[in-house]
Amino acid sequence: MITVDEALEALFALVTALPSEEVPLAEALGRVLASDVAARRDQPPFAASAMDGYALRNDEVRHGARFEVIAEAAAGHGFDGAVGAGQAVRIFTGAPLPKGASRVIIQEDVTRKGDGITLNEDLDPKPHIRPKGCDFRIGEVMSAPRILRPADIALLASMNCATVSVTRRPVVALISTGDELVMPGDSPGPDQIIASNTFGLKALLESHGAKARILPIARDRIPSLETAFGLAAGADLVVTIGGASVGDHDLVGQVAGQMGMDRAFYKVAMRPGKPLMAGRMGAAAMVGLPGNPVSAMVCGQVFLAPMIRAMLGLGARRTSRLTARLAAPLPPNGPREHYMRARLTPEGLVAEGRQDSSLLSVLAEADALLVRPVNDPARTTGETVEYLDF
Amino acid sequence: MITVDEALEALFALVTALPSEEVPLAEALGRVLASDVAARRDQPPFAASAMDGYALRNDEVRHGARFEVIAEAAAGHGFDGAVGAGQAVRIFTGAPLPKGASRVIIQEDVTRKGDGITLNEDLDPKPHIRPKGCDFRIGEVMSAPRILRPADIALLASMNCATVSVTRRPVVALISTGDELVMPGDSPGPDQIIASNTFGLKALLESHGAKARILPIARDRIPSLETAFGLAAGADLVVTIGGASVGDHDLVGQVAGQMGMDRAFYKVAMRPGKPLMAGRMGAAAMVGLPGNPVSAMVCGQVFLAPMIRAMLGLGARRTSRLTARLAAPLPPNGPREHYMRARLTPEGLVAEGRQDSSLLSVLAEADALLVRPVNDPARTTGETVEYLDF
Numbered sequence: 001m002i003t004v005d006e007a008l009e010a011l012f013a014l015v016t017a018l019p020s021e022e023v024p025l026a027e028a029l030g031r032v033l034a035s036d037v038a039a040r041r042d043q044p045p046f047a048a049s050a051m052d053g054y055a056l057r058n059d060e061v062r063h064g065a066r067f068e069v070i071a072e073a074a075a076g077h078g079f080d081g082a083v084g085a086g087q088a089v090r091i092f093t094g095a096p097l098p099k100g101a102s103r104v105i106i107q108e109d110v111t112r113k114g115d116g117i118t119l120n121e122d123l124d125p126k127p128h129i130r131p132k133g134c135d136f137r138i139g140e141v142m143s144a145p146r147i148l149r150p151a152d153i154a155l156l157a158s159m160n161c162a163t164v165s166v167t168r169r170p171v172v173a174l175i176s177t178g179d180e181l182v183m184p185g186d187s188p189g190p191d192q193i194i195a196s197n198t199f200g201l202k203a204l205l206e207s208h209g210a211k212a213r214i215l216p217i218a219r220d221r222i223p224s225l226e227t228a229f230g231l232a233a234g235a236d237l238v239v240t241i242g243g244a245s246v247g248d249h250d251l252v253g254q255v256a257g258q259m260g261m262d263r264a265f266y267k268v269a270m271r272p273g274k275p276l277m278a279g280r281m282g283a284a285a286m287v288g289l290p291g292n293p294v295s296a297m298v299c300g301q302v303f304l305a306p307m308i309r310a311m312l313g314l315g316a317r318r319t320s321r322l323t324a325r326l327a328a329p330l331p332p333n334g335p336r337e338h339y340m341r342a343r344l345t346p347e348g349l350v351a352e353g354r355q356d357s358s359l360l361s362v363l364a365e366a367d368a369l370l371v372r373p374v375n376d377p378a379r380t381t382g383e384t385v386e387y388l389d390f
Numbered sequence: 391m392i393t394v395d396e397a398l399e400a401l402f403a404l405v406t407a408l409p410s411e412e413v414p415l416a417e418a419l420g421r422v423l424a425s426d427v428a429a430r431r432d433q434p435p436f437a438a439s440a441m442d443g444y445a446l447r448n449d450e451v452r453h454g455a456r457f458e459v460i461a462e463a464a465a466g467h468g469f470d471g472a473v474g475a476g477q478a479v480r481i482f483t484g485a486p487l488p489k490g491a492s493r494v495i496i497q498e499d500v501t502r503k504g505d506g507i508t509l510n511e512d513l514d515p516k517p518h519i520r521p522k523g524c525d526f527r528i529g530e531v532m533s534a535p536r537i538l539r540p541a542d543i544a545l546l547a548s549m550n551c552a553t554v555s556v557t558r559r560p561v562v563a564l565i566s567t568g569d570e571l572v573m574p575g576d577s578p579g580p581d582q583i584i585a586s587n588t589f590g591l592k593a594l595l596e597s598h599g600a601k602a603r604i605l606p607i608a609r610d611r612i613p614s615l616e617t618a619f620g621l622a623a624g625a626d627l628v629v630t631i632g633g634a635s636v637g638d639h640d641l642v643g644q645v646a647g648q649m650g651m652d653r654a655f656y657k658v659a660m661r662p663g664k665p666l667m668a669g670r671m672g673a674a675a676m677v678g679l680p681g682n683p684v685s686a687m688v689c690g691q692v693f694l695a696p697m698i699r700a701m702l703g704l705g706a707r708r709t710s711r712l713t714a715r716l717a718a719p720l721p722p723n724g725p726r727e728h729y730m731r732a733r734l735t736p737e738g739l740v741a742e743g744r745q746d747s748s749l750l751s752v753l754a755e756a757d758a759l760l761v762r763p764v765n766d767p768a769r770t771t772g773e774t775v776e777y778l779d780f
Contacts, residue, residue, distance in 0.1 A: 025574055029593040044583060076569030078581040094570055096581050136751045150597060154590025154683060155754040162575030179466030180484055184415055185552030191468040191486050193434060200544025203419040207540060293544060361526045364545040
């Protein structure tokens with residue numbers, strides 16, 4: 001058996017960062033910026049008023065000083081002339097500061113009569129001018145790779161980017177295997193259950209930036225598996241669920257091998273989800289996950305999500321772990337890294353009572369996977385432990 | 391001026407939870423479950439083997455006991471007969487447990503010769519049987535409302551839900567106003583800048599479950615604003631950006647009023663983003679945000695995101711706040727609630743040095759909005775403060 005980290009290294013060796021594609025900025029949320037973007041302009045492109053008020057010469061500012069209002073400057077409509085001695089320009093937020101002006105007096109600080117203003121007492125001392133380029137200057141860079149958040153989208157718009165170069169989404173083909181499975185909406189026979197793993201994994205992988213395709217269920221027969229693998233053509237990653245362990249009925253490895261998979265079979269020292277199969281299969285990476293629903297989802301989080309991030313150009317790193325206070329004691333762990341379903345409570349992390357890998361109801365109530373290292377000793381309430389957000 | 395909480399109460403009064411729609415389960419990630427879902431079956435629907443091994447009678451288990459293997463039971467293909475004294479059925483993970491059997495001996499714990507098995511020493515004491523319904527029973531409920539996560543999708547599949555009833559996404563129409571604005575990709579004139587607020591807000595609101603439409607920029611003229619409001623028809627929420635303050639050039643309130651907005655004008659005691667206008671306008675709620683980019687995004691997070699959640703049926707509550715250690719001291723706050731751009735560091739929260747509401751570059755580097763209550767005293771390093779995840 002190999003460790004989880006060794007398995008991850010082997011999986012990272014199967015994938016590379018995907019090429020980029022250009023998408024409209026309005027569709028770029030959550031996508032990974034593929035190359036640095038340099039600003040093509042200064043923002044603001046001119047010194048601008050930060051308030052509604054009057055633009056005038058700073059050296060003339062004192063209580064009781066009077067100015068003639070000679071023009072108006074609004075956002076989008078600057079005043080082309082210059083502000084001379086004894087002159088002021090009525091100015092609005094965002095308007096370019098006229099030549100000659102070096103301060104904006106806010107409108108609350110003046111008394112206006114006709115075309116004249118008089119400065120009040122206790123003037124706001126700030127100049128209320130945004131210097132040209134104070135947000136960013138030509139050539140300033142938003143660096144890649146970066147998962148684009150709403151504020152990034154706003155900044156890219158402001159830099160005048162109508163489209164943006166992002167890493168193509170990895171396409172994942174999901175194949176459930178097993179004679180016992182039927183699709184949701186079908187009528188299961190007495191010995192059958194509903195295929196749930198492909199639906200859970202599609203959602204999980206798409207939340208990490210992949211595009212997932214659910215393929216027809218493959219039966220426990222060679223031609224059925226061959227059909228399913230054939231339908232996976234074009235995917236960057238082919239994931240089978242079930243049929244990866246050593247039981248007599250596990251045909252997936254055999255068929256994948258026949259179809260050209262450069263096979264590597266790993267037993268990973270982890271709970272849940274020990275059996276794991278991986279290799280290259282033509283242009284795609286192929287991973288075989290265990291069929292127990294919780295094992296499949298935990299392996300998706302621990303192995304597939306980092307593979308997706310690597311394909312997105314975000315680097316080959318395991319999922320970052322958070323820490324929390326333990327709210328209930330834990331027994332010692334055995335020789336396998338254990339990902340325990342747990343809940344975050346105001347008192348800290350509490351491992352769920354039932355950890356069987358078939359229990360989706362427990363997984364759905366969990367919001368954390370508490371990570372127990374190999375041979376971790378018993379832990380007491382109040383100790384700090386690591387977990388994955390789930 | 392009213393407080394942020396008073397403004398939020400007024401905004402919640404403008405919206406109601408939207409009706410539900412049925413979507414395919416594979417498209418339900420991140421949607422809000424609109425009504426409770428009861429399981430239509432037990433899972434597993436039969437007592438099932440949890441391992442590959444041999445099903446037999448527990449009362450016959452002892453070291454050296456021999457059994458005749460009379461049949462095989464695989465997932466999807468149970469054995470219809472019964473297991474009698476001295477008999478065993480070869481069984482695989484997920485297969486229904488045959489009648490008469492009350493324990494599964496894992497295959498590693500037996501020695502097989504032809505059609506017979508002998509039990510080894512030091513048998514694994516567990517029965518390795520998953521009782522019928524141990525995951526969930528008919529009638530067990532996934533309760534609404536609930537934002538559907540990947541594990542929920544898997545559980546719903548397992549419950550045999552092919553489609554699911556979710557709250558319709560709120561449709562938001564976004565209108566930027568101002569003669570100074572051009573769309574990304576355009577060539578701005580010397581007094582112009584790029585419209586960025588609609589792009590940032592679209593991304594922000596869609597990350598909270600809305601569907602946002604960017605409308606053409608409205609100019610600072612009544613007919614242009616009338617056209618824009620006309621194009622917003624059908625939206626649940628109409629958001630204007632800019633033109634909501636008290637300057638001479640602020641026409642939005644005037645035109646919205648002419649077009650039937652039941653007008654309420656709020657000055658909210660907050661920084662950034664003081665001006666805020668809101669009301670009902672026909673079938674839609676209407677909110678006018680300030681035009682400074684950071685103000686618009688912060689108001690989006692503080693006011694619009696909770697309105698979206700309320701429309702999604704998640705309740706009328708402000709965005710939940712997190713707490714962190716302060717990594718650098720802060721001066722006292724004034725009479726307005728201040729949402730400071732901040733970064734989460736290993737040492738704790740650090741407020742950005744530049745807090746001007748025009749600086750998108752600072753916003754894009756921030757990952758938190760540090761909340762300073764009205765008249766909050768100076769804070770020292772190490773104190774606990776509240777923030778919004780950004």
